[in-house]
Amino acid sequence: MNIRVTNQVQVAATLANLRRQSSTQAKFQDQIVSGFAVKAASDNPLNFAMLARAREAATTLATSMQVASEASNSVEAGVSALVDNNKILGRAKQLVIAANNPDSTPTSDEANAQELDQLINRFLQNSNSQIDGRYLFGGDNTTTPPFRVAATNSDGKPTSIVYEGSVTPASAEVGGQFTVETGSVGSGIFQSPTANAFQSLISFRDTLRNTALTPTERSDALTRHLAEFEAAESVLSSAIGAKSGSASGLEAIQSRLQDQRIASLSRADELGATDYTEAILRFKQEESAYQATLNVAAKLVPPSLFDLIR
Amino acid sequence: MNAITIGVAALAAGQRGMAVTGQNIANASTPGYRRQGVFLASRETAGEASGVDVVRITRFEAPPLRAAILRGNSEESALAARLDSQRQVEVALGQPPSDLSSLISGTFDSLDRLATRPNDDAARREFFGKAEQLTARFNAAYKDIGQLHSDVRRSIVAQVDQVNGLTSQIAELNGQIFNTEVEGQSANELRDRRDQLIDDLSKIIDFRVIDLPNGVVNLVAKDTTLVVSEVSTKLAAGFTPDGKFEFRTADDNKTIQFSGGSLKGLQDEYNTYLPRTLDRLDALANSIAEKFDTIQATGLGTNGPRTQVVGSRRVDDPAAILDTQNLGIPIRNGQLTISVTDTATGNRTNSIIAIDPSTQSLDDLASAISTATGGLVTASVDVPQNILRIQSLPGYAFDFAGRVATAPTTNSLSGTATPTLDGALQSTGSDTFTFTAIGSGTVGTTPGLQLEVRNSANVLVTTIDVGEGYVPGTPLSLGNGLTVKLSAGTVTGGNFTADATGSPDTAGVLAGLGVNSLFSGTGAGEIRVRPEFANSPALLATSRNGQPGDTSNLKRFTDLRNQPLIGGQSARAEATDIASEVGTQIRTLDDRRSSQAAIVQNLFAQEQAMTGVDVNEEVVKLLDFQRMITAAARYISVVNEALDEIVQLVR
Numbered sequence: 017m018n019i020r021v022t023n024q025v026q027v028a029a030t031l032a033n034l035r036r037q038s039s040t041q042a043k044f045q046d047q048i049v050s051g052f053a054v055k056a057a058s059d060n061p062l063n064f065a066m067l068a069r070a071r072e073a074a075t076t077l078a079t080s081m082q083v084a085s086e087a088s089n090s091v092e093a094g095v096s097a098l099v100d101n102n103k104i105l106g107r108a109k110q111l112v113i114a115a116n117n118p119d120s121t122p123t124s125d126e127a128n129a130q131e132l133d134q135l136i137n138r139f140l141q142n143s144n145s146q147i148d149g150r151y152l153f154g155g156d157n158t159t160t161p162p163f164r165v166a167a168t169n170s171d172g173k174p175t176s177i178v179y180e181g182s183v184t185p186a187s188a189e190v191g192g193q194f195t196v197e198t199g200s201v202g203s204g205i206f207q208s209p210t211a212n213a214f215q216s217l218i219s220f221r222d223t224l225r226n227t228a229l230t231p232t233e234r235s236d237a238l239t240r241h242l243a244e245f246e247a248a249e250s251v252l253s254s255a256i257g258a259k260s261g262s263a264s265g266l267e268a269i270q271s272r273l274q275d276q277r278i279a280s281l282s283r284a285d286e287l288g289a290t291d292y293t294e295a296i297l298r299f300k301q302e303e304s305a306y307q308a309t310l311n312v313a314a315k316l317v318p319p320s321l322f323d324l325i326r
Numbered sequence: 327m328n329a330i331t332i333g334v335a336a337l338a339a340g341q342r343g344m345a346v347t348g349q350n351i352a353n354a355s356t357p358g359y360r361r362q363g364v365f366l367a368s369r370e371t372a373g374e375a376s377g378v379d380v381v382r383i384t385r386f387e388a389p390p391l392r393a394a395i396l397r398g399n400s401e402e403s404a405l406a407a408r409l410d411s412q413r414q415v416e417v418a419l420g421q422p423p424s425d426l427s428s429l430i431s432g433t434f435d436s437l438d439r440l441a442t443r444p445n446d447d448a449a450r451r452e453f454f455g456k457a458e459q460l461t462a463r464f465n466a467a468y469k470d471i472g473q474l475h476s477d478v479r480r481s482i483v484a485q486v487d488q489v490n491g492l493t494s495q496i497a498e499l500n501g502q503i504f505n506t507e508v509e510g511q512s513a514n515e516l517r518d519r520r521d522q523l524i525d526d527l528s529k530i531i532d533f534r535v536i537d538l539p540n541g542v543v544n545l546v547a548k549d550t551t552l553v554v555s556e557v558s559t560k561l562a563a564g565f566t567p568d569g570k571f572e573f574r575t576a577d578d579n580k581t582i583q584f585s586g587g588s589l590k591g592l593q594d595e596y597n598t599y600l601p602r603t604l605d606r607l608d609a610l611a612n613s614i615a616e617k618f619d620t621i622q623a624t625g626l627g628t629n630g631p632r633t634q635v636v637g638s639r640r641v642d643d644p645a646a647i648l649d650t651q652n653l654g655i656p657i658r659n660g661q662l663t664i665s666v667t668d669t670a671t672g673n674r675t676n677s678i679i680a681i682d683p684s685t686q687s688l689d690d691l692a693s694a695i696s697t698a699t700g701g702l703v704t705a706s707v708d709v710p711q712n713i714l715r716i717q718s719l720p721g722y723a724f725d726f727a728g729r730v731a732t733a734p735t736t737n738s739l740s741g742t743a744t745p746t747l748d749g750a751l752q753s754t755g756s757d758t759f760t761f762t763a764i765g766s767g768t769v770g771t772t773p774g775l776q777l778e779v780r781n782s783a784n785v786l787v788t789t790i791d792v793g794e795g796y797v798p799g800t801p802l803s804l805g806n807g808l809t810v811k812l813s814a815g816t817v818t819g820g821n822f823t824a825d826a827t828g829s830p831d832t833a834g835v836l837a838g839l840g841v842n843s844l845f846s847g848t849g850a851g852e853i854r855v856r857p858e859f860a861n862s863p864a865l866l867a868t869s870r871n872g873q874p875g876d877t878s879n880l881k882r883f884t885d886l887r888n889q890p891l892i893g894g895q896s897a898r899a900e901a902t903d904i905a906s907e908v909g910t911q912i913r914t915l916d917d918r919r920s921s922q923a924a925i926v927q928n929l930f931a932q933e934q935a936m937t938g939v940d941v942n943e944e945v946v947k948l949l950d951f952q953r954m955i956t957a958a959a960r961y962i963s964v965v966n967e968a969l970d971e972i973v974q975l976v977r
Contacts, residue, residue, distance in 0.1 A: 022938030023354050025931045032927060055421050057909020058413075058916075064909055068902040071422060072431040079435040086442040148443060150875065158875030159445065183803040184749065186875035188441035189884065198442055199875045201803075209795030 030313045037306040044299035047290040054288035063287045070284035077277035080191040081270055087188045088266040090198040094152045095259045097145040098205070101213070102252045104135045104142075105245050108217060112242045115224060116235065125224040132221035133173050139217060140165070140177060143206050153202030154181030162202040163214070173221075177214040179203035194269055196262050200255065211251045216244035328376055329965040335377025336958035339366055342380045343951035347944050354939040358522030360385050361939045362514055385514040391933040392521070393535060398926035399525065400532035400586030405919040407591030408599070411478060412912045415603055418470035419905050420463055426610075426901035429460040434887040434898075437880065445628050445874040450863035458855045461845065464611050468604065468850035475600045482571055482592050485530050486563045489589070492527040493558035496520055496545065501556040503541045513541065532586030550575060550582045570597040599911070606904050607850035608654075613892040613900075615853055616655045616834065618883065619843035623836035624726050624829075625867025625879030631667050631723035637714035638840030638856060639848060641688050644707040648683035648691070653838050654848025657683040660833030664695065665731070666702045667723045676731045676825070677703075681833035688714060691835070699724070714839050726842060727870050727879075728830030730808055734761070734822035742815030743769045743798070750870035751826040752807035752878055758782045761810065762821040764789070769812045770798045777812075779804055792817070807871065807878065 047053050057064040111128045114120065144161045145152045154162030162181030165174040179202055186199025206213045220241040223229070229237065343364045353359040367381045422428045436453040443449055499520040506513035520543070524535060533547040538555075545553040552559050560576035571593050573582045584590040641651040648657050660681050667674045677698040681691070688707050692714060695705035703724045705716045718724050730747045735758070739745065751757065764776040775793030780786055790802045790810070798814035808826060831837075840846055844866075847853045859865055868883075869876035891897045 020935040020938070020940050020943070021931075022934045022940050024357075024938050025934045027355070028927060028930065032923070056416055057905045058416055058912035059909070061906055061910035061913050065899075065902050065906050068422070068427050068898075068905075071428070072898060075431060075435055076438070079438045083438055083441050090442060148446075150443065150445075154875070156869075156871070156873040156875035156877075158873075178797075179800070182873050182875075183801045183809050184807070184871065184873065184876065186873075186877065188877065189438075189881060190441070192884075192888070203800070209791065 030309060033309045034306065034313075037302050037309060041299060041302045041306060044295045044302065047295045048292065048299065051290050052288055053290045053295070060288075067284060067287040070280050070287060073280040074277055074284055077191070077273050077280060081273045081277065083188060084190045084266050084270045084273060087190055087196045087198055088263060088270070090147050090150075090152065090188075091196065091259050091263045091266060093145060093147045094200060095256055095263060097142040097152060098252055098256045098259065101139050101142045101206070102249060102256065104139050104217075105213065105249045105252065107135060108132065108220060109242060109245045109249075111224075112220065112238050112245065116238045122227060129221050129224040132217060132224065136174060136214070136217045136221065139206075139213065140174070143202055143214075150186075150199065151181070152198075153200050153205065155199055155201040156184050156186040157182035158186055158199050163206070175218060175222075177207075177218075179207050190266065190269055191273055194265065196266060197259075200259075205251060205255045206248075208251055211244065211247035213245075213248035213252070216241060216248055219244075328371075328374065330962065332375070332377040333958050333962035333965060335369060335379070336961065337955060339364075339378045339380050340951045340955035340958055342383075343954065344948060346383055347948045347951060350939045350944045351941055351948075354941050354944070356518075358518050358525060359939065360387060360514070360518055360521070360937045361944075362386070383512050383514065385512075385517060386937040388933050388936045389537065391929055391936070395926060395929045395933060396524065396528035396535065397532065397586070398922060398929055399528040400590075402919055402922040402926055403529040403588040404532075404586045404591035404594075405915050405922060407588040408595055409912065409915040409919055411474060411592070411595040411600065412908055412915060414474050415471055415600070416905070416908050416912060418467045418474070419908060420467065424459075424463065425905060426460070426463055426467070427898050427905065429456070429463050430614075430898045430901055432456050433460050434884060437884050440868060440880055441877055441884070444868040444877050444880055445864075447863045450866050451860075453866065454855055454859050454863065457844070460614075461611075461853050461855055464607065464850040464853055468607055468611075471600060471604055471607070472851065475596065475604070478592050478596045478600065479571070482563055482589065482596060485589050485592065486561050486573070489527065489530050489552075490558070490560050492523050492530070493545065493553050493560075496523050496527070496543070497553045497556050497558040499523070500542045500553065504555075507541045517541070528587065530587045531584050531589050548583055548585075550580060603904065603908065604850070606900070609892055610897060610900050610904070611850040611853045612654050612848055614897050615843075615845040615848065616837045617886050617889075617891060619655070619837035619840065619845055620831060620834060621879060621882045621886070622844040622867050623842040624728060624831055624870075625882070626725055626727045626869045626872045627862075627867050628864035628869075628874055629862075630872050631665070631725040632718075632842065633723050634715070634717040635842045636708070636716075638843055638846030639838065640712045641839075642712065644688040644709070644712050647685060647687050648838075651688075655834065655838045657681065657835050657838040658833050659683070660831070660835075662695075662833055662835050663726065663728050663827055663830040664699060664703060665725050665727065665729055666699050666718065667725070669721055669723055672732065674729060674732045676728075681835050683833075688712065688839070714841055716841065726830050726836055727867075727872070728827045729871060730824050730826045735825045737822040738820040739763060739822045740818040740820040741766075743792075743812045743817050744815070745822055746811050746813070747808060747824050748801060748811075748871070749804075749808040750878070751828040752870075753828040756825070756827040756829065758823055758825050759787065759804070759808070760821055760823045763817045763819050765793065766816075766818045767793060768816050769814055770794070770796045775817060777810070779810075 054060045054063055054067055111132065115125060115128060140163055143153050143163045150158040151160070151162055154160060160180060162179055163177050164180050165176070166178040167174070167176040169175050181202050183201055183203065185197045185201050187195050188198045189195050223234065223237045223241065346362050346364045350361050363384045363386065365381045365384055367379050368375060369377045369379045419425055433453070433456040436456040440446070440449050440453065499516055503513040503516045503520065506516060524543070524545070527533070531547060533545045533552055536544040536546060538544065542555050543553070544551060544555065550559065561582065562574050562576045564572060564574055566572050573584065574580060575582060584593070639653065639655070641648070641653070643651070662679045662681055664677045664679065665674050666677065679694050679698045686694070692705035692707055695703060695716060701719070702722045703716060703718045705714060707713070708715050716724070727750055729750045732746050732748060734745055734747065737745070740763070745761065758781070760780050762778045762780070764778050765772065765774050767775045769775065769792050771794060773794040776789050776791055778786065778789050787806065788804050792802070792812050799811055801809035801811045803809050808824070836842055844856065844859070845853050846856050868880040870878045886897070888896050892900045895903065
């Protein structure tokens with residue numbers, strides 16, 4: 017410690033202390049007001065990169081959750097359409113059995129054929145299902161109706177339905193790891209080479225209206241239709257299973273993404289959020305020191321010896 | 327009468343002492359003032375005491391401490407200059423959520439959101455908005471740091487003038503001090519002024535002070551004298567051939583290296599740190615532009631192939647070879663595949679153009695494109711912009727997505743059925759696929775009629791049924807992004823081949839010239855989202871096969887998020903690293919500056935303990951001299967009374 021302490025030294029030390037204390041107070045004030053302890057890299061260079069990663073992860077995971085949710089809606093809408101088409105095939109099977117009943121009459125056949133016309137339309141509508149304007153069964157051709165009536169009979173009822181979608185499925189990547197099919201290739205589900213559901217329904221309807229068939233021919237045809245519907249049901253069930261699996265996978269992913277997002281937010285808070293207890297205590301500490309420095313500065317040059325001269 | 331002389335001497339000494347003390351008190355807060363002390367000595371005349379003399383007025387000094395303070399000043403000022411500059415850089419780079427790292431991340435997030443609705447215009451606009459925010463931040467950061475670079479240059483020039491002014495004044499004071507002191511007079515005030523100037527100078531440059539016995543000081547920076555006696559050396563700031571600031575003596579053009587002072591800090595910022603940050607920003611912006619533009623250019627928007635595209639990156643001379651054009655995004659040896667589609671029939675042909683930037687100019691490239699496409703697509707150079715323009719004849723459109731030609735490359739298939747290909751290979755390489763007929767019969771009718779597909783390594787890719795159950799004209803997927811369909815007719819044997827590529831522009835020529843690109847300009851200062859995207863969000867190439875729901879090209883965009891783009895790290899990590907580097911420098915500089923400031927403050931306190939004015943101490947001295955004068959006056963009065971008594975005796 018120096019024996020001689022001059023005014024200049026006292027003033028310089030006071031100014032340096034006041035500057036430092038003001039700066040520190042401002043820093044803690046900003047932390048308290050903003051809620052962020054690390055706003056710029058210079059606040060904590062070591063944590064900044066980790067904080068940036070954690071914040072990015074949190075926003076990216078939120079986006080992934082949104083994508084997963086949208087994909088889930090697509091998949092569930094697809095499952096819903098497939099399930100309804102499966103019900104249609106089930107009803108068609110019932111109609112086959114009913115038609116095979118010896119008590120069936122041309123009138124009942126026509127009634128059943130008319131119901132089949134309705135079912136064919138419903139099947140077509142389901143196969144051309146959309147969500148948010150995107151067709152679900154046109155592969156990656158999501159803007160054109162995948163199935164079109166190519167030919168009709170004299171009553172204007174469809175006799176041929178063709179697939180005009182894409183043979184490449186539309187898919188979405190969720191969370192950078194999981195790819196989910198959001199646009200299925202409809203021809204593979206409803207018009208596969210081994211099970212053409214549309215053609216089977218049309219063919220069955222035409223059988224019911226065909227009065228020229230002998231009982232044996234009719235019986236053979238109905239047996240064939242039943243087998244076709246079962247094959248088509250099998251394909252649809254398989255597609256429903258695959259889509260349901262995707263839906264479950266998406267649900268699990270959403271849950272995992274939510275957990276990861278919470279963890280990232282927590283990590284970001286840990287790295288960059290204000291510790292209010294510490295910030296407020298440090299702010300008060302600096303405020304007290306600042307007041308003390310001001311008080312001491314006010315008494316730095318006591319005119320005591322000048323008073324003695326009087 | 328000696329008694330009177332003694333009293334008068336005492337009065338004079340007391341008055342001188344009070345004057346010096348008064349001067350000390352008056353200058354107690356004057357920067358650079360050194361306290362002065364009156365040294366008295368008993369006077370003797372012819373062996374008899376004759377009063378008191380003021381021997382000298384001493385100016386208190388502490389040369390070793392002063393030298394340490396000057397060194398400390400230089401060090402602290404260099405750090406402060408750099409700290410000030412780096413703090414401005416940090417502000418220019420922005421803070422989350424508007425810093426580069428956050429904006430890069432936000433741009434990728436907006437691309438991710440397109441995954442389930444790739445043809446949604448609102449989602450596409452969101453992406454363009456984010457990309458524009460990113461480029462605007464690049465532009466602003468580059469402009470602000472560039473402006474800072476210019477400001478630093480002006481500061482350097484101004485400080486060099488300041489140095490010349492200070493050394494000139496110091497040299498002048500050297501002369502005045504010498505002349506004053508050689509006449510035996512005190513030059514303490516002049517010395518104070520010179521010390522203050524030296525102190526000021528030490529904050530700008532570093533140097534050594536050499537005290538000479540005649541009161542003169544010489545200043546030496548490394549091996550160059552700045553002030554010798556009454557002569558100062560003028561400094562000049564100039565540039566090295568590689569554009570770096572350097573300092574030279576104005577007279578003999580000798581280079582001077584400083585290791586401290588604000589000038590050194592500014593020089594380091596100008597020559598090293600600011601250019602480094604600007605270079606890193608440029609490299610990052612170019613890297614992002616190159617990758618995004620390559621993907622954009624080799625994909626397809628919702629509206630499919632284009633009828634005209636205009637490059638957004640110019641060359642200086644369209645007739646000069648491309649390698650000499652200093653393109654921000656370099657062009658490599660490689661090839662470019664252009665697909666030309668007959669819009670009436672949908673038939674597509676591919677033309678492959680060899681690119682060699684060491685032999686081709688922009689004019690050559692334009693000619694090559696026109697020639698390779700048989701004139702269906704013509705390329706030309708817009709003058710004076712010197713940018714590439716490509717347009718197709720009416721009835722045709724073109725793209726660079728690398729989709730397969732609709733007709734096979736070679737076709738020796740027997741029968742009447744004709745094959746048609748479509749799609750884009752979902753891999754990065756190129757391959758030739760051979761389709762061999764298995765069986766013989768009618769397409770869509772004959773059971774077991776198949777096409778066996780093998781790649782160029784003769785590995786079986788897939789076998790597809792085109793016999794019973796197949797509807798002629800229906801595309802069949804190969805599972806690798808390609809499809810094939812057979813028309814109605816017969817197949818009796820033979821095969822056909824198809825060339826496919828997953829990398830239609832291995833030369834990077836589209837990104838290099840900004841053809842069909844997302845961004846225009848190069849470098850952080852110039853990169854922009856092309857304005858046509860704001861009006862036509864459909865231009866964003868999310869697809870490679872042209873289907874609205876295809877996200878294969880979108881995936882290439884989103885895959886960039888974690889790909890090492892620059893320096894082995896992703897774009898976001900690089901942006902964070904740029905900010906972290908600046909932040910670390912600020913923290914380090916701030917710590918070092920604080921530490922240095924504390925050292926200087928401590929040295930200053932020590933120096934003040936020896937040379938500073940303690941007002942209380944001066945007041946005590948003032949009282950002492952007051953009593954001395956009072957006593958001397960009383961003494962003279964007593965002597966006077968004694969003399970009066972003696973005079974009365976004579977009367």
